[in-house]
């Protein structure tokens with residue numbers, strides 16, 4: 001696996017490959033890799049000839065400086081994991097490389113950034129849209145994959161790529177769950193064993209709502225209630241939101257029709273856990 005930290009080096013490596021007709025696949029990450037990231041890299045195998053993965057902990061998408069400073073990446077471990085997956089290139093730039101002195105440009109995707117995570121974490125999505133634009137310009141991928149786990153982020157990237165006419169195909173990577181149902185996330189490592197058990201109420205709730213949906217329930221309030229009831233069964237439940245939305249617009253729905261998503265964020269031991277599930281009528 002080749003590793004680059006400078007944008008120029010990254011481009012010089014990729015350009016001849018593109019000229020030779022190779023299809024470049026890209027998985028952007030902030031490191032702390034887990035099976036969810038690796039499954040994205042695996043999915044990309046069937047869509048590209050050369051797979052590039054980036055590891056960059058992007059300071060501009062953290063609205064709390066302390067969270068940024070506490071974000072733990074073990075580059076050595078992550079590099080080994082990517083090598084094990086047969087990834088061809090790792091792009092791991094420094095903060096100074098991405099945001100040199102004088103940097104002053106921000107990409108904003110207005111509507112998709114407003115609700116949910118956008119409302120709770122001001123500036124977060126502008127940070128994501130800006131860094132992904134920079135990474136796309138550095139890596140020049142033909143295809144990039146983003147996980148459905150961060151569903152609002154995925155919607156934002158799809159909108160941005162459409163609006164700014166980036167020449168890159170966006171693929172949706174399936175949300176990966178542990179065998180007990182918990183959605184994989186680097187944040188899970190911050191849960192105590194008991195906290196982890198409590199957190200299973202989130203996926204249990206989503207599965208209960210999906211079962212009710214399969215049995216014919218279409219009222220959003222009833223389906224949301226099944227999720228909140230499960231979460232309320234855990235000690236000190238804290239829910240940021242449980243909302244059924246239209247998958248494309250992210251607007252809340254009252255009745256499920258077409259493609260909808262239940263977006264959930266609950267806090268367990270102070271850790272914000274994001275989850276979601278599809279309701280496709």
Ligand code: PAF
Nearest residue numbers: 028029030058128131150
């Ligand atoms: O999902 C992430 O890990 C990050 O938001 C991303 C897309 C790599 C941008 O920093």
